[in-house]
Amino acid sequence: xxxxxxxxxxxxxxxxxxxxxxxxxxxxxxxxxxxxxxxxxxxxxxxxxxxxxxxxxxxxxxxxxxxxxxxxxxxxxxxxxxxxxxxxxxxxxxxxxxxxxxxxxxxxxxxxxxxxxxxxxxxxxxxxxxxxxxxxxxxxxxxxxxxxxxxxxxxxxxxxxxxxxxxxxxxxxxxxxxxxxxxxxxxxxxxxxxxxxxxxxxxxxxxxxxxxxxxxxxxxxxxxxxxxxxxxxxxxxxxxxxxxxxxxxxxxxxxxxxxxxxxxxxxxxxxxxxxxxxxxxxx
Amino acid sequence: xxxxxxxxxxxxxxxxxxxxxxxxxxxxxxxxxxxxxxxxxxxxxxxxxxxxxxxxxxxxxxxxxxxxxxxxxxxxxxxxxxxxxxxxxxxxxxxxxxxxxxxxxxxxxxxxxxxxxxxxxxxxxxxxxxxxxxxxxxxxxxxxxxxxxxxxxxxxxxxxxxxxxxxxxxxxxxxxxxxxxxxxxxxxxxxxxxxxxxxxxxxxxxxxxxxxxxxxxxxxxxxxxxxxxxxxxxxxxxxxxxxxxxxxxxxxxxxxxxxxxxxxxxxxxxxxxxxxxxxxxxxxxxxxxxxxxxxxxxxxxxxxxxxxxxxxxxxxxxxxxxxxxxxxxxxxxxxxxxxxxxxxxxxxxxxxxxxxxx
Numbered sequence: 001x002x003x004x005x006x007x008x009x010x011x012x013x014x015x016x017x018x019x020x021x022x023x024x025x026x027x028x029x030x031x032x033x034x035x036x037x038x039x040x041x042x043x044x045x046x047x048x049x050x051x052x053x054x055x056x057x058x059x060x061x062x063x064x065x066x067x068x069x070x071x072x073x074x075x076x077x078x079x080x081x082x083x084x085x086x087x088x089x090x091x092x093x094x095x096x097x098x099x100x101x102x103x104x105x106x107x108x109x110x111x112x113x114x115x116x117x118x119x120x121x122x123x124x125x126x127x128x129x130x131x132x133x134x135x136x137x138x139x140x141x142x143x144x145x146x147x148x149x150x151x152x153x154x155x156x157x158x159x160x161x162x163x164x165x166x167x168x169x170x171x172x173x174x175x176x177x178x179x180x181x182x183x184x185x186x187x188x189x190x191x192x193x194x195x196x197x198x199x200x201x202x203x204x205x206x207x208x209x210x211x212x213x214x215x216x217x218x219x220x221x222x223x224x225x226x227x228x229x230x231x232x233x234x235x236x237x238x239x240x241x242x243x244x245x246x247x248x249x250x251x252x253x254x255x256x257x258x259x260x261x262x263x264x265x266x267x268x269x270x271x272x273x274x275x276x277x278x279x280x281x282x283x
Numbered sequence: 284x285x286x287x288x289x290x291x292x293x294x295x296x297x298x299x300x301x302x303x304x305x306x307x308x309x310x311x312x313x314x315x316x317x318x319x320x321x322x323x324x325x326x327x328x329x330x331x332x333x334x335x336x337x338x339x340x341x342x343x344x345x346x347x348x349x350x351x352x353x354x355x356x357x358x359x360x361x362x363x364x365x366x367x368x369x370x371x372x373x374x375x376x377x378x379x380x381x382x383x384x385x386x387x388x389x390x391x392x393x394x395x396x397x398x399x400x401x402x403x404x405x406x407x408x409x410x411x412x413x414x415x416x417x418x419x420x421x422x423x424x425x426x427x428x429x430x431x432x433x434x435x436x437x438x439x440x441x442x443x444x445x446x447x448x449x450x451x452x453x454x455x456x457x458x459x460x461x462x463x464x465x466x467x468x469x470x471x472x473x474x475x476x477x478x479x480x481x482x483x484x485x486x487x488x489x490x491x492x493x494x495x496x497x498x499x500x501x502x503x504x505x506x507x508x509x510x511x512x513x514x515x516x517x518x519x520x521x522x523x524x525x526x527x528x529x530x531x532x533x534x535x536x537x538x539x540x541x542x543x544x545x546x547x548x549x550x551x552x553x554x555x556x557x558x559x560x561x562x563x564x565x566x567x568x569x570x571x572x573x574x575x576x577x578x579x580x581x582x583x584x585x586x587x588x589x590x591x592x593x594x595x596x597x598x599x600x601x602x603x604x605x606x607x608x609x610x611x612x613x614x615x616x617x618x619x620x621x622x623x624x625x626x627x628x629x630x631x632x633x634x635x636x637x638x639x640x641x
Contacts, residue, residue: 125626139630157624162516162555163632170639189584189591197551201514230543237543266482272515274640276478276493279521 001147001175001254003205004032005224008041009212010248013048016079027087030251034090034146038211039106039156039181040220041094042076047215051075058218059133062097066104069097077109077117085115090146092177094209095123095155103136108153108179110144119144121153125161141167149174149256154195154206156181165198169269173204174256181211184221186245191222196238199227203263205254212245221245226252231262286413286421298383298425302348304432310349311356311436318469319442331613333502333529335561336367337595339578340448341603342567344382348425351380352433358605359437359445365607368467369444369502373565373578374460374510374533376448377426381418381569390418394570415570416458416487423453430463431471439469444502446531448563449477449509457490462507462533464498473498477509478518483537484511495521503528503612510534513548519556528558528612535565540575540600550592553581557619559594559610566601575600580608585618 004027011026012018027035043065046052051072053064065072073096080093092110099105105122112118122138123130141164143152152168154176168176178195195206210222224247226240227233232255233240241252263269286295338358345351355372362370381387390413427450434447449462460477476492477484495518497506506527512518513532522530532549553560564576579596581587587594597604619625 124628124631127624127626128622131626137626137628137631139628139634141631141635157626160555160624161626161628162520163628163636166516167631167635167639171635187590192546193551193554193584193592197547197554200547200551201516230541230547235543236541268514271479271482271485271511272517272640273478273491273493276491276495277517277521277640279494279525280517280636 001034001149001256002030002032002251003207003226003254004030004035004249004251005207005209005226005243006035006037006249007210007212007224007243007245007247008038008044009246013045016045016049016075019045019049020079020083024083024087026249027083027089030249032089032251034092034177034207036092036177036179036207036209037094038209039095039108039179040211040215041179042073042096044211044213044215045076046072055216057216059129061216062133065097066099069099073098080109081111081115081117084111084113088113090118092153092179092209095179104134105138106130106135106155107138108155108177110153110177119151119153121155123155123158124164125158127157130157143168143171143173146175151175151177154178159194159198160190162198162201165202165204169202169204174259175254176204176206178206178208180208180222181220182222184219184245186222188223191225195225196227200230200238201268203229203259203268205259210245223247224250226250228254229259229262231266232258286417291421294385295421295424302425302429304428307348307352307429307432308436311352311433315356315436315440318439319467330502331611333369333610333612334365334367335369335371335529335580335608335610336362336365337371337561337563337578337580337597337606338362338373339564339566339576339597339599339602339604340373340376342378342565342569342574344387344569345379346382348380348383348429351429354379355433356437359441359443361605362607363441363443365605367443367607369529369561371446371531371561371563372448372533373563373576374449374535375451375565376533377422377430377450378565378569380422380426380429383425384418384422391570396571414487416489419451419458419487420453423451423458426450427452434463434465435469435471438465438467442467444500446507446533446563449533451489458488459490459492460484460509462509462531464505464507464531466500472500475507475509477512479511479515481511481537495525497522497525497527505529505531507531507533510536510548513552516552516555519552519558523556523558528615529610530558530560532560532562534562534576535574536576537572537574539573540577545575545577550581554583554592557583557615557622557625559615578604579606580610582610582615583618585623586614
């Protein structure tokens with residue numbers, strides 16, 4: 001399967017039409033069957049197009065978004081649903097802020113090549129800042145089929161919590177799609193400590209999209225990546241492809257047979273020792 | 284073939300005699316300083332600053348147990364000269380003692396050939412061939428008292444904490460891979476059996492441990508899981524939940540050195556569980572097994588000078604070296620209290636993990 005991770009750099013964002021046109025051209029050029037957009041993509045586009053009220057800081061921008069989230073989310077998700085349908089690809093549309101029963105969630109959506117909602121995933125672990133803003137944690141990890149590969153989505157800060165990757169892996173996930181948004185000031189180590197580490201201890205693939213841009217006074221920018229088990233990647237680095245913070249997109253081909261072989265030679269999950277985990281606090 | 288013929292039994296008795304504690308102690312007391320009385324801490328007092336040393340040990344076969352005592356002493360003194368009060372040795376620290384076996388060089392040659400033939404169909408164990416697990420079992424009654432004597436004398440003489448590395452030992456018919464921690468009075472503080480085995484250790488029929496321990500010391504709460512245990516986040520999460528501040532990890536990586544491959548163990552676990560990690564590494568080759576590594580001292584990104592999670596790391600990956608760094612337990616606790624991104628989701632874990640682990 002050919003996959004792409006998008007940063008939203010170099011896309012014209014002053015109107016949804018220009019955005020759609022540029023993203024569509026970019027995705028056609030990549031010729032991938034699956035593309036992943038970063039976290040806070042709906043907020044970023046909403047502010048740039050004027051659909052959402054600006055605010056001096058990130059928390060303020062999120063509060064403004066939340067006031068008007070129903071209308072904007074509908075437009076935003078419809079736009080990406082139609083893109084997925086027109087291009088006949090699986091498209092992870094990045095994330096929206098949504099609410100249910102008075103709780104506020106940070107949620108990723110995936111559309112299938114028919115434009116249907118194929119999966120959604122609420123962020124399950126919040127940063128301190130996200131807790132202060134008033135987000136709630138999701139309590140489920142959802143999986144869906146992507147042309148024969150079991151997949152799940154990892155939203156924002158969930159990349160740093162290994163329980164997420166382990167739950168997906170033990171349920172049979174072959175591919176995780178990460179919508180990320182790390183603050184700019186490039187230091188690769190928070191990313192390595194995130195999805196890269198989850199991939200290495202679970203031997204699945206990950207497509208990591210990172211937001212490039214500015215929301216309020218906060219700048220985002222980290223390289224997008226396609227990650228696999230070290231043994232089956234160039235230089236045993238764990239990276240099938242890795243961009244720069246300013247890269248618009250990166251693309252790679254997943255070799256599922258190679259992953260199957262390394263899991264057979266070095267069966268990490270079979271060597272777990274659950275009998276020793278009785279002291280693991282599970283609640 | 285088990286090493287249980289009459290010749291082997293007699294030789295084992297001979298080994299026990301040359302490794303007897305009284306002989307080792309007499310030898311060591313000739314050059315060790317008088318036991319240093321550790322300053323008596325006030326009840327409940329904890330040291331905040333800890334200078335730690337991670338040793339990279341180059342594997343050399345030793346012909347005499349006194350050489351083992353000398354070698355371990357040389358490395359401890361090197362760390363003490365750097366003012367380290369916590370010293371970490373590597374996994375499989377018993378392998379140099381295989382040199383005590385007459386004819387081991389010949390056996391080694393055959394193991395090496397077998398390793399070279401791995402995957403060619405000519406690597407199967409011949410009937411009557413002595414496997415490494417047999418050697419571990421045979422050496423165990425000699426190794427355990429020798430290791431205890433040597434590290435007890437060293438920790439007492441220098442008044443330091445020493446994680447003596449890990450050793451393959453026989454216990455109730457099984458072979459286990461066990462690490463040991465000694466305190467400054469020379470007493471054994473505790474031990475830890477390796478809980479997650481490598482595929483090759485499964486082949487050797489090692490028995491895995493069933494739980495993790497944390498030891499409260501004046502330097503902080505410490506644990507010493509073994510090598511492969513650091514491949515799994517569960518190890519460090521349990522240790523964190525049991526209050527560990529410092530994880531001492533003996534390793535012996537059986538692979539050609541590659542920066543990214545070597546990064547997969549303790550470094551990510553330290554980031555996930557917010558504690559200090561000290562890795563002692565065995566390097567060199569024996570019996571067709573080639574070990575590489577880079578010993579080091581690791582901390583959460585947020586409290587390392589370059590924000591890279593590394594406090595100190597040795598440069599070479601295949602020769603002897605030492606890494607030294609200061610750990611600040613209060614800084615670690617401060618980060619935990621005010622952490623920018625760590626969170627927990629008990630409802631999520633309860634929903635999935637018990638069933639998945641079962």
